[in-house]
Amino acid sequence: MQGLRQQIEEVAAAVRQRTDLAPRVGIILGSGLGGLADEIEGATAIPYGELPHLPQSTAVGHAGRLVLGELDGMPVVAMQGRFHLYEGRSASQSAMMVYVMKALGVRTLVVTNAAGGINPQYRVGDPMLLDDHINLMFRNPLVGVNDDELGPRFPDMSAPYDVRLGEAALAAARRENFVCHRGVYAGMLGPTYETRAEYRMLRRLGADAAGMSTVPEAIAAQHAALPCVAISTITNECSPDKLGETSGDEVVHAADAASGKVRAMVRAVLAAVG
Numbered sequence: 041m042q043g044l045r046q047q048i049e050e051v052a053a054a055v056r057q058r059t060d061l062a063p064r065v066g067i068i069l070g071s072g073l074g075g076l077a078d079e080i081e082g083a084t085a086i087p088y089g090e091l092p093h094l095p096q097s098t099a100v101g102h103a104g105r106l107v108l109g110e111l112d113g114m115p116v117v118a119m120q121g122r123f124h125l126y127e128g129r130s131a132s133q134s135a136m137m138v139y140v141m142k143a144l145g146v147r148t149l150v151v152t153n154a155a156g157g158i159n160p161q162y163r164v165g166d167p168m169l170l171d172d173h174i175n176l177m178f179r180n181p182l183v184g185v186n187d188d189e190l191g192p193r194f195p196d197m198s199a200p201y202d203v204r205l206g207e208a209a210l211a212a213a214r215r216e217n218f219v220c221h222r223g224v225y226a227g228m229l230g231p232t233y234e235t236r237a238e239y240r241m242l243r244r245l246g247a248d249a250a251g252m253s254t255v256p257e258a259i260a261a262q263h264a265a266l267p268c269v270a271i272s273t274i275t276n277e278c279s280p281d282k283l284g285e286t287s288g289d290e291v292v293h294a295a296d297a298a299s300g301k302v303r304a305m306v307r308a309v310l311a312a313v314g
């Protein structure tokens with residue numbers, strides 16, 4: 041067995057020692073969304089430090105543990121904290137848990153993140169369903185020898201986000217009467233936020249929002265043939281003509297304040313999985 045697959049199996053085996061639950065949906069909780077894990081019933085929480093091969097999550101607002109249990113009757117596994125490239129992780133490390141979740145039984149992945157709104161129509165607190173992304177991290181989790189048991193050498197990326205499940209998330213926004221955009225996420229390496237000129241460039245490239253995660257996870261999901269839905273919370277407005285200062289605390293606070301909207305969208309996706 042190749043190195044990565046062996047690590048995946050070892051992490052999955054360590055999780056199985058802690059719970060019999062076979063999750064069907066995996067949820068990666070971004071900044072401000074960690075509280076959703078507290079709503080999981082019959083929860084088993086496993087700090088990443090108690091699992092083999094996993095680094096600590098050091099990002100602000102990320103607890104760093106895996107939570108397994110039921111959300112609205114659906115068996116789920118939630119990552120309360122993820123591994124960002126700016127923490128010094130490789131793209132492969134930052135995506136490995138996607139394969140672990142699949143090994144545990146997950147068949148759908150829901151990803152959330154905080155992002156800066158480049159589209160001038162976007163306001164702080166608005167959710168954005170990812171329609172597509174641009175990988176500007178210049179890193180890819182699939183670089184290296186491909187393990188054909190995990191997925192194909194050259195995965196298609198023409199539609200990385202599941203349209204039907206995305207529609208269910210948008211329908212929740214309509215039902216609950218809040219604005220939700222559908223747009224393109226630019227994945228940046230971080231940890232700096234962008235300069236005015238960079239935001240302007242990103243807009244010209246076709247991005248609606250910029251963040252520092254999600255892209256490696258979505259690539260791994262595509263590689264592993266896992267349908268994926270991703271939702272950003274717009275935490276700062278960065279259209280170049282009205283750019284102010286941004287801080288990590290401001291981002292976490294804004295994501296926290298808007299988390300009810302994203303939670304409703306995540307729950308709608310769970311209901312649509314059936």
Ligand SMILES: O=P(O)(O)O[C@@H]1C[C@H](O)[C@@H](CO)O1
Binds near residue numbers: 100153252254
């Ligand atoms: O994990 P996410 O993508 O929500 O975290 C974002 C990116 C950085 O960690 C931080 C920057 O504000 O928020």
Ligand SMILES: Nc1nc2[nH]cnc2c(=O)[nH]1
Binds near residue numbers: 154155156233252276
């Ligand atoms: N790269 C990037 N990540 C973010 N996360 C939250 N806001 C931003 C932003 O403006 N840029």
